[in-house]
Amino acid sequence: MLEKLRVVFTIPELRNKILLTLGLLAIYRIGFHISLPMMNQNLAPSAGEDTASQFFEKVSLFAASDLRQATIFGLGIMPYISASIIFQLLGSVWAPIEELKKEGEAGRKKINEYTRYLTVVLCLIQSYMYLKFWLMAGGEGEASKVNPNFFGADSNTLFWGWQITAVLIMTCGTIFLMWLGEQIDEYGIGNGISLLIMAGILAQMPGALFDLIQNMKTELVGLSKGTVGIETLIILIVLFVAVVFGVVFITLGQRRIPTQSAKFTRGRRVYGGNRQFLPLRINQAGVMPIIFASSLLMIPGVMLQFLSKSFTPGTFMFSALNGFGSIMSSGTSFVYNMMYVALIFFFCYFWTAITFNPKEMSDQLKDHGTFIPGYRPGKRTADYLEKVMVRITYVGAAFLAIVAIVPTIVYGSLGVSYSIAGFYGGTGLLIAVSVAFDLIQKIDSHLVMRNYRGLLEG
Structure with missing residues (x-):
């Protein structure tokens, strides 16, 4: 290296x-x-x-x-x-x-x-x-x-x-x-x-790592909330490795659809007929669903607690607005996490539908004389691409949902600060690893153009 x-x-x-x-x-x-x-x-x-x-x-x-x-x-x-x-x-x-x-x-x-x-x-x-x-x-x-x-x-x-x-x-x-x-x-x-x-x-x-080390006890204290011991540190390390591995695995994950170009004869030579693959990314939406979902869920908590100040403390409206606002702001409740997961799935499909156009891709394949074996060019090819994308998007959305709720679970169950839970086991790590991986791929492209081995090659 x-x-x-x-x-x-x-x-x-x-x-x-x-x-x-x-x-x-x-x-x-x-x-x-x-x-x-x-x-x-x-x-x-x-x-x-x-x-x-x-x-x-x-x-x-x-x-x-x-x-x-x-x-x-x-x-x-x-x-x-x-x-x-x-x-x-x-x-x-x-x-x-x-x-x-x-x-x-x-x-x-x-x-x-x-x-x-x-x-x-x-x-x-x-x-x-x-x-x-x-x-x-x-x-x-x-x-x-x-x-x-x-x-x-x-x-x-x-x-x-x-x-x-x-x-x-x-x-x-x-x-x-x-x-x-x-x-x-x-x-x-x-x-x-x-x-x-x-x-x-x-x-x-x-800074988050320094706070973790400063407040950590170098002994077995059990997984008690608010106390960071050796067990908590081991869990955070395992989450760190698991998220990094998962991000790289899902980022590289593709559904390769076999395609074949049409043959044509020019003179005595036959051209085309090559078999290739059409790669479809499993996580087509990237980190945008997490950003959308977390942004939407953060606003109601702040707004409800702000509105509760308009009512007299002790009244029903004050208690209802303040209580529901606390649930939405804490990020540790079951209702919050279920809404978070549901919004991530929704925005995954929503963003994929915006960025991925199966009809346009089908027309491009048709214009280049390429087809998917077993499917006619045009509407049948577009329907097949849409069906495949719906299935693999479910896997990508499930992965994003798991990564997104890891910080809230760690924050709620272990009692560590949100900065530690978020950066070393969840969304922050997801963004950092994804961007770093994209950067390495661009450096590799420069190396390959000059006949050098890439950073990711063995």
Whole structure:
């Protein structure tokens, strides 16, 4: 392996791409620690903010940021991801966007331009909501998140001019992250946005590991909740290895459908007639179903507990809203996990239906003179491809569901913090391994083009 890594850095073009990517990721990490000047930092959440703090901790896993601290990259890359998803969905239901997708490179550039405009709009809205309802929120007796030097005249809140400045700073921060991702795509190696998300996850892993070691007892304490002993550490290690193995196995997993090209004669020679395979990925949707499902389930808990404050404590409505909000926010209840699994299955099939078009694939096979033995080109081939995709998507959705509920089970049964459970046995690890595997495959493609062995070859 060391020899293979040496070969990677002896290729000038590949070495420059890797160093540029590392440099841009370092810039991202530096900006991650630059805080907004008008905000106090490192404030522990008050009793009424525990739910919102847990919400931000989970959202930060996918946003390449830490929403619990006000930094110039406070929103992370999530607005850009949201805008990309919106246009991905519109491309399947709105004719103008669908036509642009069919125009090739010119249409893709136009869609990227619209995506950037929508990202700016989402940044302005989300940064203002984040500033208004989190950074500037606070009741009597709670430590203010706003630096008193930036208060307005005769006011205990942030001056309106500084509010606009904070919104613009966070918006520019997200746009800068979007630009960094595009530079990595064009001049570096790997998918820029995915690498930013992975860098954010990996940056929080050492802190989670340090907390685990600091609170661990080097003795057998049983699997008692809230106490981390040798048994708990062994379980976390086993989960780590199992998730890494499972992610690699499912990522490589394919359903190979045999295809055969038609024969044709030109002169005295016969061409075509070759047997090939049409690979269909088991996990066609990637990690998007987990992101969608977790995002939807986090919102009701926060909203219900926020609405419960409108009623008098002790009343039926207050108890009902607060109780159901606690169930949805804790992430450890049976109802929450069942809803989580159901949403993951739904979004797996939903996202696969958007990204995989059996009719279009059938038409492409027909245009290239290729057919699936036993099935006529056209509708029968499309129906067969759809039936196969429905079956293998069930396997991919089941795997994602198992990986997704591992952190909630560990968090609820063992009592370790969510950061430890999430990063070392679940979604965070799934994203990190998937992106790292994709990065290695792209490095391998550069090595194979130059007649070197790939990193994954024996």
